[in-house]
Every structure is written in C-alpha cells, then in structure tokens.
Amino acid sequence: MTDSRFVDKISGRAVPLRGNDIDTDRIIPARFLKSVSFEGLETHAFEDDRKQLEERGQVHPFSNPSYAGARILVVNGNFGCGSSREHAPQALQRWGIRAVVGESFSEIFFGNSVALGMPCLTVAAADAEALLAAAEGDPQAEVRVSVSAQTVAVNGKTYQASVPAGAREAFTAGTWDATGLLLDDFEQVKKVAASLPYVSGF
C-alpha cells in the first residue's frame, strides 16, 4: 500500500479519465464486492466501461498500456459519486494510483480516500482540462502533486489545487489512518456518550 504514513509530495505519470459524475459502480461494479477482502480489486477497476469501449474499438485509459504504472488520476467533476463502497478507492490504489486530481469529488469517496492515504485534490475546471490534455498529449509527462503546497505541476506549469485543511493536516502529519487518533482520548468519548440521554437514559 502507501510507502509511508506521511503523504505530501507525489510524482509520477498521470492517467486522464474524462467525464462528469463517474460513480463508484463504474469504478468497481457491485459483483466484485462479493468478497470478504479487498484483494484483487485492481484487476476489475472500470471493468465494464473498459469492455464496452473495447467492443467499439476504443481504449479506456485504464486499458491503455501507455498509462500502465501511472500514479496520478486526473478526472472531471463529482468523481466517485454514488455508493459508499471503499472498494472504489481501494481498487484505484491497488491499481497504482497515489493521488487523484479533479474538479470535484463526492464527499464519501473523498473521505474513503483520506482513510487510505490517497489524497484527492480539487482544481478549477479549466485546470482539470489542462491537466487532462497534458496527460493525453504526453503519457510520459511527469506530474508533481504537493498536498502541503496545494499544487499540481506538469510541463513547467504549476496549477493551484485545494485540499480541505483537516484532510491536508491528516496527510502531512501522517494521521489519515484515524483510528489511533480517535482512541487517544477515550475517556472523553465515554463522557460524551454518558451525556447523551439516549445512551445514559432519559
């Protein structure tokens, strides 16, 4: 999985995936959720979309050998909408993706990605278009993402990106795996529970 707890600078080639509202059913169709583990999900990422394009003589970016080994996924708007399945970011991360850059993300997908140490950076629509075009124009182009600086750079140009402060801090401080943090002050958790009438009695 991720190499380190600290997630900030990520660089590598980018895979461009055009389209708004790409839902998690498309990222990983439900039939592949019938498993008690996340293993092997990467082989089924976008499986139905890939097959449908193939039947029409087209190539999905995730089937295109030029993008094999890409570490950064570039998308349009509302990426990861729909089902809360963590299997979607799991499939992408296991495929090799380490950061996603796009116009906007569904909140649940965003949160699931944070929990996996895979940042999703939001950029302006025109900049998403430029980044998509850059990856399409040259699959070898190196893209550099900085979570702390909130930037995405390619071909000598740097684009302003944004990551909400809480997630940014979780990545750079290495606390995106929140369980430990949430257990740090369990006495306070018990206190809040006891203060709730539906827990302690009305």
Place this chain on the structure above:
Amino acid sequence: MGQTLLQKVWDRHAVRTLPTGQTQLFIGLHLIHEVTSPQAFDMIRMRGDRVAFPDRTFATVDHIVPTLNQRRPFLDVLAEEMMCALEKNCREFGIPLYDIDNPGQGIVHVIGPELGLTQPGMTIACGDSHTSTHGAFGAIAFGIGTSQVRDVLASQCLAMEPLKVRRITVNGSLRPGVFAKDVILDIIRRLGVKGGTGYAYEYGGDAFDRMTMEERMTVCNMSIEGAARVGYVNPDETTFKYVEGRAFAPKGADFAKARSWWKSLASDSNATYDDVVLMDAGAIEPTVTWGINPGQSVGITEKLPSPGDVGASDKASVAEALEFMSFRGGMPIAGTKIDVAFIGSCTNGRISDLREAARLAKGRRVASNVKALVVPGSQSVRKLAEQEGLDKIFMEAGFEWRGAGCSMCLAMNPDQLQGRQICASSSNRNFKGRQGSPTGRTLLMSPAMVAAAAIAGEVVDVRKMLDREEVHA
C-alpha cells in the same frame, strides 16, 4: 441567533477538536451489514482492538441475500462466505445480528426505523450511502466506507469536516398520483447530482409537514443522489407517533422525556442557513429518469432533452446518457417499453409503497412480456403485507412475491437484469450497470408508476390509471 438541528445534534456529539482541525464526532448508532464490514473487522483484529460500544452497533444481512430461495447455505458460495463472516464477527464481538432467520431481518435502512433503533437527535453511521434515510427522524445520518466502519467499531467515533445546511422548503399539496419519490427526483433534477456537495439538506415546508414517516424516509434516502451526504426533516408529532411503542423506543415516562428532548432539537425558527431553496409541491409531476444518473429525469408529460437543449457543461453527459440508453432527445418518456419492473429497495420497499403499488395492481394483469418483482424491504413488511392480502393481489396480477432484501437495486444477489433489458424501478440509482447487466437500463420512478408500467408494458402516466375522482379531487 437560532440554530439548526444539524448544529445542535453535532454539538451534542462533538468529543473534541482533533489536531487536524476536524471534529471527533460520537456516533450514537452504528448499523452494519455483510458487504462493507468484513474487512473492517479484520482491521480491528489486526490492531488488537475491541468493539468500543457493541451495544450501540446492530447488524443485519440485506445486500447479498437471495430473495427467492433463502435457505442456508446459499447457493452462491461467495454470498455464503460473507454471511458466515458476519455471523462470526458478530458472535466474536458481541454485536446483535438480525440474521436471515430472524423476523427482524431486512434492508438495514428499513429495519432501523422499524425496530425503533433510529431516533431523533442521534448521529447514525453505516457503511452504506443510503444511511441518509434515517435523517427522516431528525437524526444526522450518513454513509461511510469500510475504514470508517473500522473507526466506529474501534472508537464509536469519526473524524468529520463540518457541513453547511441548505434548507429546502416545499410548500403546497402534492397532486394525486405524485409521491415522495417524485419530490426527491424533482429536487435532484433542479439542484443537480453534485449540488449538495458539502451540504446537509434540511427538508421542510407544509408538504413535508403532511408527509408520513415512510414518505420522509423516501426523500431523505435519496439525498445522497443529490450529493448531500446528510438529509433530514425536523422531528414533529408524526415522528414521535411513529417511534412510540417500537421495540427499542423509550418506554413510559422515558418516552415523555425523550419527546421533549427531541422537540428541543428541531431547528429554531430563526435559524440561519447557508442556502435556502423554495419549491412548489403542486408543480411536481410523476417523474421518471431517462439517463444514467438520478438527476437526469423528466416529468411524465415532458420530452427528453437533446445535447443542444442544455448548457455547455452538460452536453457531454446528456449525449453519453442518450447513447447508453438508446434514446433520442425530443422523444417522450411515456410509451417507453419495459422488460422488467422492480418494486422494492431502501427507497421504496416499505408497506405504504407496497400498498400504493397493490392499489394499481388490483384486478389488473402484468403485461405478458414483463417480468415483475415485488420485494418487501423487511420480513416485517412482508408479514404485514401478507396479513393485508397484498401478496395475493400482486401474485394474481402476475407479480412475483419475494423474500426481503436489497434485490435488484444493486445486483449483488441473483436478481439482475439481462443484456439490454429496460427496468422500471422504484430503487435509487440508474447508473450504468447498476442492476447487474453492464448494458442494462434503469428508469427510476415511484412504486405506483412502476406498477402502472408493469401493467401497461411501457412507461405510462399513473394518473390515467387512478380513479377519475381521485385525480380530479
């Protein structure tokens, strides 16, 4: 300055501000099911953690259960393995499980309210995006992923970013033949499938005041389809009446105390909102989706849009959807032939949904080329429907009467579309491949509209099948 219910409930459940600046939020009710929990339990084991509040966690099975033959072991070995994993995890960690042989079993968002587990003022999380359903009670309820299920199991808490609140006021009366499903489809159509990002939706207005709890659940259920992770209705007498007497509801003097606490949590009349939207209930038609996301819908009397009719940012989406559906812009949605009709799901698998559908089905026949399924949302719904004779009405009309589960909403069980079939569906998502066939097509609509389509063999205006006096009342 007044507060919204979201602010009040949030503040009551805030444990502390995390070093990240996020809020550590206590989760009052954690619902789990077989699909998104097994990996979370494995992570808990690996960490050597316990389940922090096993008595605030409840499990059931819904996504993968077959609805035709529910005998164990299931014929699908992968499904059986998931059942066994959940049973083992619940035993090991002391979590109550409403298993397939338990009369309380059903779709997680149907049984929570039924059992009285869902109550106003709670924070509720579940590894399922339709957890927003429980917001109908004035709870703050939202879907989470598996790592967050792990977090809640281990700590009963989540690290959360704050939410804005958009007040959606719907005033006026729904016309006959127009249901809660049409209200939420219309809201999503207007505000867009990403319009709710960063927001909780607070639904109100006299149309909501008059709605039953089941209707409010239908609306809140699909909040996430408009990108609002949370949707809620302020608790009122309708809410209290629904909760009273249910298995896990407060009893006797406690109920009176609970009631006044719940009342105090409703948004103040002078609460401030980040955004306000006003809608007219009387203007809403029976609504049907024609595309590949729940925002791509039209009223039954309208025609489909063409890429030329929409703004630049939507042209590609409209073109992609029309192509996938093999529809043309400008065609009416009415008259679209269907192959399958599905009544059920966490959106519309409750008793009132089945009653509405049965009213249409009574004395009529499903078109000969249509496969029609009625899948109760829970075993309790199924039992009640059978006591009312709805099962007979459906079967006499040619519908199949099934066991409780998620069924054809999401294709994780044997109920799936084949090839290019078109399904009139009372569920919540019309995504490509959602109902099991990668090329299958889904038209979302109210249960009454599904029943009408099943009978006509094509999409029809349900109002034409209702009694004349009802329509013109």
